[in-house]
Amino acid sequence: MADSGDSDFGIAHYRSRDPIKNLKVRVTLQPVTSATTVPTATSLPSGEGSRVQDITGPQKEPDGSEVYVFRWQEKVFSKREEELYADENTCFTPLDFKYHDEVVSLQNAGGRPTKRLFSYVDYDRFTNIDEQTTMMTTSPNEQPTWLAQRVRTVRQRRVQDKRTRESENNAMLAKMSPIIDNPSEEFKLRTHITNTPFQVMHIMADLTSPGSQIHDLEDEYVLCTIKVDINGVISVKPDFNRHRDPYVIVTESSKRDAYRFTIQHISKQMSREEKSRETKMYRELYSRHADFLAACVGHEFDEVPKGVLRLLILGEVISAKNFEHDNLYIHYFIELPRNWSAARNQQLSGVSQICQTQVVGRENVAYFCYPFEFDLLYRNEDITEEEKYVLPHWPQLFVEVLSLDSWQRYRTEGYGYIDMPGTPGIHNIEINTWRPMGNSVVDKMRSFFIGGSPELEDPTYTAVPATHEGEILSKFGFKTESSGSVKFKLNMIQQSQIFMESTTSKRKVGSLIDRLGGLSMQHSVQTVLEMFMKARKKMQAARDSLQTL
Numbered sequence: 001m002a003d004s005g006d007s008d009f010g011i012a013h014y015r016s017r018d019p020i021k022n023l024k025v026r027v028t029l030q031p032v033t034s035a036t037t038v039p040t041a042t043s044l045p046s047g048e049g050s051r052v053q054d055i056t057g058p059q060k061e062p063d064g065s066e067v068y069v070f071r072w073q074e075k076v077f078s079k080r081e082e083e084l085y086a087d088e089n090t091c092f093t094p095l096d097f098k099y100h101d102e103v104v105s106l107q108n109a110g111g112r113p114t115k116r117l118f119s120y121v122d123y124d125r126f127t128n129i130d131e132q133t134t135m136m137t138t139s140p141n142e143q144p145t146w147l148a149q150r151v152r153t154v155r156q157r158r159v160q161d162k163r164t165r166e167s168e169n170n171a172m173l174a175k176m177s178p179i180i181d182n183p184s185e186e187f188k189l190r191t192h193i194t195n196t197p198f199q200v201m202h203i204m205a206d207l208t209s210p211g212s213q214i215h216d217l218e219d220e221y222v223l224c225t226i227k228v229d230i231n232g233v234i235s236v237k238p239d240f241n242r243h244r245d246p247y248v249i250v251t252e253s254s255k256r257d258a259y260r261f262t263i264q265h266i267s268k269q270m271s272r273e274e275k276s277r278e279t280k281m282y283r284e285l286y287s288r289h290a291d292f293l294a295a296c297v298g299h300e301f302d303e304v305p306k307g308v309l310r311l312l313i314l315g316e317v318i319s320a321k322n323f324e325h326d327n328l329y330i331h332y333f334i335e336l337p338r339n340w341s342a343a344r345n346q347q348l349s350g351v352s353q354i355c356q357t358q359v360v361g362r363e364n365v366a367y368f369c370y371p372f373e374f375d376l377l378y379r380n381e382d383i384t385e386e387e388k389y390v391l392p393h394w395p396q397l398f399v400e401v402l403s404l405d406s407w408q409r410y411r412t413e414g415y416g417y418i419d420m421p422g423t424p425g426i427h428n429i430e431i432n433t434w435r436p437m438g439n440s441v442v443d444k445m446r447s448f449f450i451g452g453s454p455e456l457e458d459p460t461y462t463a464v465p466a467t468h469e470g471e472i473l474s475k476f477g478f479k480t481e482s483s484g485s486v487k488f489k490l491n492m493i494q495q496s497q498i499f500m501e502s503t504t505s506k507r508k509v510g511s512l513i514d515r516l517g518g519l520s521m522q523h524s525v526q527t528v529l530e531m532f533m534k535a536r537k538k539m540q541a542a543r544d545s546l547q548t549l
Helices: 079-086 094-109 146-151 162-173 185-191 272-297 441-449 522-548
Strands: 012-015 024-031 041-045 050-054 066-071 117-120 198-206 220-229 233-237 247-250 258-265 308-321 328-335 340-342 349-351 358-360 363-379 396-404 410-419 425-436 480-495
Touching (some): 024 220, 220 247, 220 258, 396 480
Antiparallel strands (some): 012 233, 041 050, 117 198, 198 220, 247 258, 328 349, 340 363, 396 410
């Protein structure tokens, strides 16, 4: 639209907590002539001929220069708009009739306050072409990317009344569904990109050639664009001149008229007393807000009682792969051994969403990204003297993978389980699963035509069920086949008072769970205890043999 000079036409961002209605911008526009670009000089007579004398004093502003102070969202009409809205027959919307009344009032008061300068406010039907063609570099050969072209079609949200917005959300909340099967094109444009609501104001200039009586849209040029979002960020393009050279703009008409303009921020500055008062007010506000947050959160962590281990599990079902059928979903639950407990209102099981598989390499993978959380407590109050040196059992996570066919019949795809890791931190675990097999081909035909599949009555049979009594669990004769695998990500956090009691004497620590620091070194300690028990048995056997002799 316009050629730029050496000045920077980039955008500047400011942050202000003051009301935006106090913003004032002074714009100075003047045509570029030989008197403004070439230093002025005069020829003075002398005794030997003539000499040239430079004039270094203030220059006289050329004809056509204009200065105006714009307030935020102040509507200043151009010559074209004055002619358009002067006729009531060309008005159709309530905004058009409002502008008609203002134009009539201006004509009765003596006319417009400016000749070339005018403005477009937030409610005007105006689109800046420069904003539609956003480039990433300053290269003239750059072509807009596909994403930039798509972003151009996104509707920008405007700032509206908070009460109206909340009432609309409450009215639609009960009727809205989180999933839209067939979104319309308007919905895609409105929700394609999350953007911040803002208000915009354009300061324009009507650079119609002198002597022309026709004022077209092609002769209107953007001098400055000011945007303000709800977070108090003010974007000014181009930036205020301050002590820099004026901006230069060249029209696209046949005459190639040139103009230069400056943009100055002249809002009323706060006095020192007002600044100190405002700073004190904000400090008090932030202090009260910090006190409120401290009262909500508390100053200390929740402490567990002595002799209690708190185990917090933040997990995620990442993916499942290499299963026979599609439309997979996962049913998981946690089995608590003896002395483990959880809150009454806590769910110890869950079911993920149904996920279709996709081919990754040579594997069929279903990505779930399903989070879950468990908060468990271990108490060793009922431990006897014999069980003092026996490590407790850790909770077990059982997994059941199922699929859903087109007739809404579910099939069992696999069973698996893991013992929760005994060390805190991040653990990436992959559970290999298996599923029961039928005794004949009839079972497979029944599963194909009627639906269903062999399944376990007790899913804990995957490991050692809690109802089992005895030393040996035999699964001989039970036919299974391998299926796919499920990948989990577990974040383990352990909390116990022993972690803070670093100076506690070893003799005062009465339970094994405290000595092990929450069982964070379970595997290595278990190996040591097993070797100790073997050595103890050998010593007892040797002692018995000596007594018999």
